[in-house]
Amino acid sequence: MNGLKFIHSVKALFGISTPNEEGTKKQTIKELLQKLKLRRITLKQELKDESDLIKREAIHDSIKIIKKQIKKGKEILDE
Amino acid sequence: MKRLLLIVVILLLSYAFFQSTNILHITAGVAIFLFGMRNLEEGFRFFVGGLLDQFLKKITHNLYRSILFGTVITTLMQSSGLAAVIAISFISAGLISVAQGIGIILGGNIGTTTGAWLIAGLGLKINIATYALPMLVFGTLFVFQENKRLKGIGYALVGLGFSFLGIAYMKEGFDAFKETIDLTQYSADGLKGILLFALIGMIVTMISQSSHASLVLILTALSASQITYENAIALTIGANLGTPITAIIGALGASFEGKKLAGAHFLINSLTGFLLIGFVPQFIHFIDLTAPFLGIAENDYTLKLALYHTYFNLICVLLFAPMVHGLVTLLNRVFKPKEVAEKERDDVLFINDVALDFPDTAQAILLKETKHLYNNIFDIIAQGISVTKEDIASGMEVDDILIRRNKAMHVNMDEYYELRIKEIYGKIINFAILAQGKFSDESNRRLIPIKNATLGMVEAFKASKHMQKNMLFYLESDNEYIRQEYNHIRKNLIKHLRNMQLIINTTEEDVAILLLSKLQFDAQKYDIAANKSLDNLIRTNKITYTMATSLMNDTTYAYTIVSELTKVAHTLFIHADTQSSEGREALILNESEITDLTHSTEQRSTS
Numbered sequence: 001m002n003g004l005k006f007i008h009s010v011k012a013l014f015g016i017s018t019p020n021e022e023g024t025k026k027q028t029i030k031e032l033l034q035k036l037k038l039r040r041i042t043l044k045q046e047l048k049d050e051s052d053l054i055k056r057e058a059i060h061d062s063i064k065i066i067k068k069q070i071k072k073g074k075e076i077l078d079e
Numbered sequence: 080m081k082r083l084l085l086i087v088v089i090l091l092l093s094y095a096f097f098q099s100t101n102i103l104h105i106t107a108g109v110a111i112f113l114f115g116m117r118n119l120e121e122g123f124r125f126f127v128g129g130l131l132d133q134f135l136k137k138i139t140h141n142l143y144r145s146i147l148f149g150t151v152i153t154t155l156m157q158s159s160g161l162a163a164v165i166a167i168s169f170i171s172a173g174l175i176s177v178a179q180g181i182g183i184i185l186g187g188n189i190g191t192t193t194g195a196w197l198i199a200g201l202g203l204k205i206n207i208a209t210y211a212l213p214m215l216v217f218g219t220l221f222v223f224q225e226n227k228r229l230k231g232i233g234y235a236l237v238g239l240g241f242s243f244l245g246i247a248y249m250k251e252g253f254d255a256f257k258e259t260i261d262l263t264q265y266s267a268d269g270l271k272g273i274l275l276f277a278l279i280g281m282i283v284t285m286i287s288q289s290s291h292a293s294l295v296l297i298l299t300a301l302s303a304s305q306i307t308y309e310n311a312i313a314l315t316i317g318a319n320l321g322t323p324i325t326a327i328i329g330a331l332g333a334s335f336e337g338k339k340l341a342g343a344h345f346l347i348n349s350l351t352g353f354l355l356i357g358f359v360p361q362f363i364h365f366i367d368l369t370a371p372f373l374g375i376a377e378n379d380y381t382l383k384l385a386l387y388h389t390y391f392n393l394i395c396v397l398l399f400a401p402m403v404h405g406l407v408t409l410l411n412r413v414f415k416p417k418e419v420a421e422k423e424r425d426d427v428l429f430i431n432d433v434a435l436d437f438p439d440t441a442q443a444i445l446l447k448e449t450k451h452l453y454n455n456i457f458d459i460i461a462q463g464i465s466v467t468k469e470d471i472a473s474g475m476e477v478d479d480i481l482i483r484r485n486k487a488m489h490v491n492m493d494e495y496y497e498l499r500i501k502e503i504y505g506k507i508i509n510f511a512i513l514a515q516g517k518f519s520d521e522s523n524r525r526l527i528p529i530k531n532a533t534l535g536m537v538e539a540f541k542a543s544k545h546m547q548k549n550m551l552f553y554l555e556s557d558n559e560y561i562r563q564e565y566n567h568i569r570k571n572l573i574k575h576l577r578n579m580q581l582i583i584n585t586t587e588e589d590v591a592i593l594l595l596s597k598l599q600f601d602a603q604k605y606d607i608a609a610n611k612s613l614d615n616l617i618r619t620n621k622i623t624y625t626m627a628t629s630l631m632n633d634t635t636y637a638y639t640i641v642s643e644l645t646k647v648a649h650t651l652f653i654h655a656d657t658q659s660s661e662g663r664e665a666l667i668l669n670e671s672e673i674t675d676l677t678h679s680t681e682q683r684s685t686s
Contacts, residue, residue, distance in 0.1 A: 024659070024661070024662070025661040025665065026662070028658075028659040028661070028662025028663065029662045029665060032588060032589060032592065032663070032666055033666075035587070035588060035589035036592070036593070036666070038589075039589045039590070039593065061597065061601075062593060062597060064676060065593060065596045065597055065600060065668065065676065068668060068672060068676060069592065069593070069596065069666050069667075072665070072666060072668070072672070073666050076665055
């Protein structure tokens, strides 16, 4: 066992090994996308119930932003 | 006072050195030993710096793991005081709770016992100086190496070498003393003797700031039969009573959470010490009963003392481990965060030098202090637009806030800067620069954006200060159009500040990600709208050209405030969790994506 492998084994033993960066990023995005999708549903419901024009516009903007974010996230996951 | 005490100590020691070369040998031994300990600590920091805080985060999830961590760290560093100082630093950074910190302190008490066993079992039975010299030679060789790890090993070896040399000097001093004078004639019996020697032990530890050094001194004196076994036990109790002083000194510059831990350390050691003072004869009997089971000879008093030291610290842990949460409740009542009065100078809450040895801790501390500065800047920017931070945090409609705060609020922004921003800002930048010089490129990559966020915050403050002059003037103007325009700026700034507060305080990641993109979106949209309304006002002569230039400048300042603070909120959110920072960053829309969205919305509304 060379030095690097030994350090990795010790790190793994104590649970401090660094996980794969790309994998962690994709996992985080996946979790965030789920949360964003749920948020979009909530906002759509809020839009239905809201009668104030200015507030409706703000909610509408938020939905548009989330839509773009979900699209961006999916593209990253597909890469 | 401190200087006077130092002069008195120097004079007393000089007199003692002229009177006896043995005293010179013993005190030189203590000095060399302490120097060795300092080097050992330095080496330890070089060697494990980055790993320690990562390790700590994984291992200190519960109290018993924290105790284990404290035991291991103190065994390696041979300094429970330093373990406490490190724990204080980690608490200040929010990496561990006070209860976990107390666990480290308790573990530290167990860790110190290993040193006593090593010295009593080996250090005093062999000629330790013969090992010291090669250690010093090889250690120095390593210290001059470029490689950080080798340097660390070098410092540790030099530290051990000097510690061994110090012990040898102390031993030699006491052995020589034996031939000329018998110190046991000054021994005292009974409770009076125990109290007197416990006091001496405490004073020696307070001066040397190392219970380990005191213990070595006690063990060498005992091995040379210069103190009685009973007095040595009393001195050991005193040494344990004096230990928390290092932690208390370490906590002076720490946050109130750190002060809690120093308070806990003091309580744990002093309560156990005072409790056990009353049971010294019973303990001596108990040690006599149990020592044979461990193979300790009847007349081996140094090993018996090491056993007493172990019992003492085990009792400490057994007494306090079950009541850690009660202790935390008590400490929460005693130590409360200090509220800084408006006219009082504010200072850093979290930054401390110990954190500069640990990259993750340094980053966490930098983030917390930046948030502290952000809160102050948020407060003054709110006042700059004649509202309060409470107005913004309230659920009140923005229009209602403007109706409520329809008069200009005159705030001295320069004075506020001097009192609540300058000191913290300077210390954050200084800390970040020092940290950047110490850590790897990977760690620096995470520190730089936080430092830049601080710079951005001050830019936002400056913009707010420039805007305030006109804001105060035009909010009380007779021209309703210019008043409306300035109220329009206020309205948009209140909305932005409110969203920023949400981002900073929310625990829901998706809300923060949405709002961060929305802040940029609104900033662009608002800029377009403001420019259009300004053109109309100029064309219809509703405002003068002076008003128009002021409004144009202040719109730019408002934009600077918004964009700089958005960057700050972005950085604080992204770097709050190192694990998910890249994933979070990826989903926040960038400038060109926001521009696309803004234009598509604009086209839709104009068509």
